[in-house]
Amino acid sequence: MGGLDAEALASVIERARELEPEAYDELVDAYGQRLFGFLYRLTGSREDAEDLLQEVYLRVVRTLPDYTHEGRFEGWLFRIAANLGRDRIRRARRSPSILPMSAAREDGDFDVGTEWDRSDGGEASPDRPLIRREQIDSMQAALEQLPAAEREVIMLRHYSALSFAEIAELMGTPLGTALARAHRGLAKLRRILESNA
Amino acid sequence: MTLDENMMTEIERDEAWLRKTVPADLPLPLERTRLRVRIEVDQAWLERHSSADPRAGNLSGVKQVLRAEAQHLAAATPPAMRRSRGWSRPTLGLAAAAALLLAVGLALFGPRETAVNGRHVAAGLDDWVEAVSSGTPTAVDQAAEWASLEVSLASLEGSLTEDVSAARAEEELDDLGDEVEALLSEIG
Numbered sequence: 161m162g163g164l165d166a167e168a169l170a171s172v173i174e175r176a177r178e179l180e181p182e183a184y185d186e187l188v189d190a191y192g193q194r195l196f197g198f199l200y201r202l203t204g205s206r207e208d209a210e211d212l213l214q215e216v217y218l219r220v221v222r223t224l225p226d227y228t229h230e231g232r233f234e235g236w237l238f239r240i241a242a243n244l245g246r247d248r249i250r251r252a253r254r255s256p257s258i259l260p261m262s263a264a265r266e267d268g269d270f271d272v273g274t275e276w277d278r279s280d281g282g283e284a285s286p287d288r289p290l291i292r293r294e295q296i297d298s299m300q301a302a303l304e305q306l307p308a309a310e311r312e313v314i315m316l317r318h319y320s321a322l323s324f325a326e327i328a329e330l331m332g333t334p335l336g337t338a339l340a341r342a343h344r345g346l347a348k349l350r351r352i353l354e355s356n357a
Numbered sequence: 358m359t360l361d362e363n364m365m366t367e368i369e370r371d372e373a374w375l376r377k378t379v380p381a382d383l384p385l386p387l388e389r390t391r392l393r394v395r396i397e398v399d400q401a402w403l404e405r406h407s408s409a410d411p412r413a414g415n416l417s418g419v420k421q422v423l424r425a426e427a428q429h430l431a432a433a434t435p436p437a438m439r440r441s442r443g444w445s446r447p448t449l450g451l452a453a454a455a456a457l458l459l460a461v462g463l464a465l466f467g468p469r470e471t472a473v474n475g476r477h478v479a480a481g482l483d484d485w486v487e488a489v490s491s492g493t494p495t496a497v498d499q500a501a502e503w504a505s506l507e508v509s510l511a512s513l514e515g516s517l518t519e520d521v522s523a524a525r526a527e528e529e530l531d532d533l534g535d536e537v538e539a540l541l542s543e544i545g
Contacts, residue, residue: 179402184394188387196385210385217394221401299379318375336361343364346371353378 163234163321164190173229176220188217191234195241198319202245202312203252204300212248216241238320239330242312249308302352310345313338 164172164186172190175183195216199209219240227236303311309331316327328338 179398181395181398184398185391188391188394192387192390193384206385210389213385214390214393217390218397221394221397314375317372318379339361339364339368342368343371346368346375350371350374 166231169233170229173224173227173233176224179221184217184221187220191237192217194319195237198238198315199241199245201300201303201315201319202242203248204304208248208252212241212244215244219244232326234320235322235326235330238316238322242316242330246308246312298353298356302349302356305352306345306348310341310348313341314345314349317342 163169172183172186176187192213196209196213199212199216200206203209203212216237220237223240227233303315306314313327313331316322316330317324322330324338324342325335328335331338333341
């Protein structure tokens with residue numbers, strides 16, 4: 161699952177501590193897409209996810225000097241992403257001017273397909289297969305029916321290479337809680353998607 | 358099979374199903390992230406290495422720091438060591454790149470903006486980066502010029518490792534500064 165091998169990662173981290181720009185490029189290349197996927201699934205907004213992705217790396221620049229590398233860089237990175245994602249969701253709930261995807265959909269004023277179509281840098285494309293839009297839409301809609309903690313643990317497992325023990329530590333919960341959330345969340349997700357199939 | 362083992366088996370089964378079901382995410386172009394991170398890195402480098410008041414943030418101030426750095430490097434480093442010292446990144450090149458980025462920030466936010474904030478610079482650059490990525494001819498030309506300047510800035514450090522005098526480095530720095538200013542007046 162992407163990323164860098166242990167030796168290369170240790171070297172990149174060391175160079176990043178010295179504020180070598182290319183080292184940060186390598187970290188963006190190695191983890192950027194997966195972090196983005198995780199943040200998108202967490203927030204339901206591509207724009208928010210890209211903004212948060214940048215914020216994750218800015219935090220890395222600022223806090224890497226205090227990070228102790230014990231082979232758990234990916235966990236550290238995803239912890240930053242999860243914390244920022246949670247903060248953004250909390251703020252979105254408080255501020256009516258920042259509409260989370262689900263709220264926008266309730267207003268009938270949000271076109272997921274259009275947003276995704278623009279995401280590759282071009283204009284909205286009417287030619288993109290409708291089935292793909294529907295897949296994306298139904299998956300995101302199903303994810304949003306899960307409690308945030310269940311969605312988070314499932315998406316952390318899906319996008320990172322973290323074990324349940326690491327996820328439990330990251331989320332500040334006992335291992336059993338993380339396992340139970342994954343178990344419940346996955347079962348619900350299956351039910352929702354299979355009932356819509 | 359214990360309850361936990363049973364749960365784990367079901368989780369693994371459902372995760373395998375999820376991997377097949379979740380549509381592949383459309384890739385995100387990472388240029389904007391890279392650029393924003395670079396600005397932050399340069400800003401952090403400058404804060405770490407510059408004894409100048411970070412609020413000064415003007416080109417001449419940064420150039421003074423660079424000159425001091427160049428003189429220090431040229432005077433304090435025996436030629437034999439210059440090729441072998443363990444810097445992972447051209448120190449002066451980084452400082453010069455930081456100067457360029459700070460100067461871009463100044464151009465975008467005007468002389469009143471004395472506290473050059475990397476985040477503001479990044480936000481300001483977004484528009485310009487958008488213009489570059491959408492192929493606006495002027496912005497594309499400016500980007501090419503910027504890239505060329507960055508190469509020149511990096512090669513300045515290279516010239517130091519080849520035992521070029523501080524005076525020569527300073528002269529090159531001045532020339533580059535003029536080019537930076539000319540580019541900034543275009544972007545601004």
